[in-house]
Amino acid sequence: MHFAAETPRSYQREDVSVIGDDFGGPNQPGGGMPDMSALLQQAQQMQEHLLAAKDELSRLQVTGQAANGLVKATVTGTGELVSVEIKPEAVDPSDTEMLGDMVVAAVRDANGQAEQLAAEKLGPFAGGLGGEPGGGAAGALGF
Numbered sequence: 001m002h003f004a005a006e007t008p009r010s011y012q013r014e015d016v017s018v019i020g021d022d023f024g025g026p027n028q029p030g031g032g033m034p035d036m037s038a039l040l041q042q043a044q045q046m047q048e049h050l051l052a053a054k055d056e057l058s059r060l061q062v063t064g065q066a067a068n069g070l071v072k073a074t075v076t077g078t079g080e081l082v083s084v085e086i087k088p089e090a091v092d093p094s095d096t097e098m099l100g101d102m103v104v105a106a107v108r109d110a111n112g113q114a115e116q117l118a119a120e121k122l123g124p125f126a127g128g129l130g131g132e133p134g135g136g137a138a139g140a141l142g143f
Contacts, residue, residue, distance in 0.1 A: 050122070053121045053122050054078070056077070056121060057076065057077030057078050057114075057117065057118055057121055057122075058076055058077065058078050058080075059076070059077070060076065060077040060117060061074050061075065061076055061077070061082060062074070062075060062077065062110055062113040062114050062117060063110060063113075064105075064106045064107065064108065064109025064110030064111070064112070064113055065106050065109060066101075066102040066103075066105035066106040066109065067090060067102045067105075069087070070086070070087045070089060070090035070102060071084070071085070071086050071087070071090055071099075071102040071103055071105070071106045072084070072085040072106055073085075073103065073106035073107040073109070073110045074110060075107070075110040075111055075113075075114050076114065077114050077117045077118055077121065078114070078118070079111055079114045079115075081107060081110075084103060084106070084107075086099070086102075086103070090102060
């Protein structure tokens, strides 16, 4: 079999779409490429809001407690432990393990409150962030 070589054809069509029409086209309703400068400005504003929220969280403090207030732990909104208060009646020299458990419970309580505070302050920034399991919004953001 022998095929005859065809010369390439040039097509000239008047109905060819202009570049960008796949995205709705500049002259079509709701179309056109997204405005990159607007997207960048929006991203910068989101970053500024996030940094402001993080700064505010680092200045706020919450206190958790255990054993009806015998042990209290205070953490910042970002989860940094800043103080532990132990009332004398919580200390039993023969049962230091119980004291340790109370301290852990108070710190957990405070951290739970800090995570709640972070979720409130970060609002839409907290959604969809995949931090460590149980890490909450603060954990997902590296606080």
